[in-house]
Amino acid sequence: MRNLTEENLTDIVLERINSTDKRGQEVLTKLIKYLHAFVKDLEPTEEEWFTAIDFLTRTGKKCDDKRQEFILLSDVLGVSMLVDAINHRSKQEVTETTVTGPFHAPAMEMKMGDNIARGKEATSGEPALFRGKILDPDGKPIANAKIDVWQSNDEGFYDIQDDTQPEMNLRGIFTTDASGDFWFRSIKPSPYPVPTDGPVGEVLKASGRHPMRPAHIHFWIEAEGYQTLITHIFVEGDEYLDSDAVFGVKESLILDFPLNNNKEDAEKWGVKSPFSEVIYDFKLAKK
Amino acid sequence: MRNLTEENLTDIVLERINSTDKRGQEVLTKLIKYLHAFVKDLEPTEEEWFTAIDFLTRTGKKCDDKRQEFILLSDVLGVSMLVDAINHRSKQEVTETTVTGPFHAPAMEMKMGDNIARGKEATSGEPALFRGKILDPDGKPIANAKIDVWQSNDEGFYDIQDDTQPEMNLRGIFTTDASGDFWFRSIKPSPYPVPTDGPVGEVLKASGRHPMRPAHIHFWIEAEGYQTLITHIFVEGDEYLDSDAVFGVKESLILDFPLNNNKEDAEKWGVKSPFSEVIYDFKLAKK
Structure with a gap:
């Protein structure tokens, strides 16, 4: 294993992989194949390669317990949505x-109807009521489903x-x-830029792309089975x-946020009038 | 740009790149093409993808002013040697x-003949004299060449x-x-493991590979023109x-370290007898 060349280097690196784990062997083999193919096709200068090393290093350093720059990088390169698509080929008629x-974080357990907007945005934001059901593919309610929701405030910050x-x-x-019902109060989400003060911002700028995401609220729903x-x-x-900016929009997930002017409804749900009333039933795929 | 699928996602991400810089456009395009092709071929689970995100994050975090884990990763995956090969296709008959x-660091300017071993290894290591010339491809001496050398100690640590x-x-x-001559004193290098206490160690372990590098001393030589x-x-x-472990060996760079037992030579060069005497002329390619 001396005098390795452009021609034989990839094969020799591949020959050295001797994993005891079949999937490990596959991951390492494909990683090296594609990484070497990329380098051979791009032919980076040494300066460009060190720029890449420095970029990855700074991306890692930008991560902390409140920021995940590598997830954001994966998001803006479309890789996260690709992984998502590959892992959700289900033919079941369920929510997409x-x-x-990168902004999921620990949250408090709350009671149905609670208002998740607890800061100044509780008054500055437009009031919204989210309600609906958690259902199985046949439309039957799912009990004990955990619904973890998160969103940015009216200025676009988590x-x-x-x-x-x-x-x-x-x-x-x-x-x-047992009813499968959920309802909670919050504010209408706003569009916002993904953070551009880190390495991912450089990628967007170099790509001539804007950093904006359309207004949305996140759901992470888990239920046994x-x-x-x-x-x-x-x-x-x-x-x-x-x-x-992260290629995440699906038609079926876009909802009207109609204004409800009915004062009795506002009183019933404990929100200020008028409020956006968003009604949606989530359908979970069976395991 | 809604309802992106496994089939159309890559093209749509590529269409969004609109760099003002031609090389930038090429780098971003090829990065996305190969990264998406890798993901499509590997079909990572979401858990595997998060493992990758975590691996990259920890690799970045392991870097500091004295450690560069991403260079080490590039080294053990054979990518650094590939970049090296691509950038040195010169047909000039020069040193390979x-x-x-990852261990280059700032060093002191020294006088020819100085001993770079200044710690306990100056006595515990086997004394070595390195000497030779810095030459152009025609064998003519190069004046004002800067020779930056670094090596690990007799226990394998920088x-x-x-x-x-x-x-x-x-x-x-x-x-x-003007003579192009260089000579300096040090110790005979020892083989050593690349650091395995970080994420790169996990890659080597998963690959069933040892972390050892054969004994060597580094040279970084610069001269005008x-x-x-x-x-x-x-x-x-x-x-x-x-x-x-990093695929760096080339036949032409392997030298005998013959022992010189001549006491007069030891006195002349100011080294303890016996000492390894390594004589090598470096040839630099013209720009």
Whole structure:
């Protein structure tokens, strides 16, 4: 194994892989094949290669307990949605999935009807009521489903990006009873830019792309016996629905946020009038 | 740009690249093509994808001013040697190149003949004299060539890995005069493992590979009008010459380290007798 050349190097590196684990062997083999093919096709200068090393290093360093720059990188390169598509080929008629994104974080267990907007946005944001059911593919209610929701505030920031928000603001975990019903109060989501002050911002700039995501609220729904559903609800009419920076929009996940002016309804649900009333039934695939 | 699928996602991500820079456009296009092709071929589970995200994050976090885990990763995957091969296709008869590795660091300017071993290894290591010339492809001496050398100690650790060594130990920068001659004192290099306490160690372990590098000393030689030469001298007879963890060995860079028992020579060069005397002329390619 001396005098390796452009011609024989890839094969010799591949020959050295001797994993005891079949999937491990496959992952390492394909990683090296594609990585070497990329380098051979691109023919980076040494300076370009060090730029890549530095880019990856800075991306890692940008990560902390509140920020995940590598997920964001995967998102803006369309890789997260590709992984999502590959893992959700189910033919069951269920709610579609989309990216998790980098902003999921621990949240409090809440009671149905609670308001997840607990900061200044509880008054500055447009009030919204989210309600519906968690159903199986046949339309039967699922009890004990855990619904983890999170969204940005009316200025487009998640709590973990914004010291002025209370901790765990605009997040909450709700559990269904036998009816499968859920309902909670919040505000209408706003479009926002993904963070551009890190290495991912450089990629977007170099690509001539805007960083905006259309307004949405995240759902992560788990229930015993069902596939975990990670998805969004998008707001119909948003100007970025056709150019989402992370390629996450699906037609079936775009909902109207109609204004409800009925004062009795506002009183019934405990929201200010008028409010956006979003009604959606999530269907989870069977395992 | 809604309802993206496994089939159309890659093309749509590619269509969004609109760089003002031609090379930038090429880099981004090829990155996305190969990355998506890798993911489509591998079909990672979502758990595997998060494992990859976590691996990259930890690799970035392991880097600091004394450690570069991404260079090490590139090295053990054979990518650094591939980049090296692509960038040194010169047909000029000059010294061959090899990996820079992750252990280059600032060094002191020294006078010809100085001993770069300034710690306990100055006595525990086997004394070695390195001498020769810096030449152009026609064999003519190059004046004002800067020779940056670095090596590990007799236990296989570089100064930046080992708090017990003096700062900038076993490193030095020498400048040739009109004769092109260089000579300096040090110790005979030892084989050593690349660091395995970080994410790269996990890759080696998963690959069933040992982490050892054959004994070597690094050279980074720069001179006005010539291509920078980054290379090693390897020690003939080392047991890892045929299984270098970073694929860096080239036959032409392996030298005998013959013992010189001549007391007068030892006195002349200011080394303890007996000493390894390594004589090598480096030839730099013209720009």
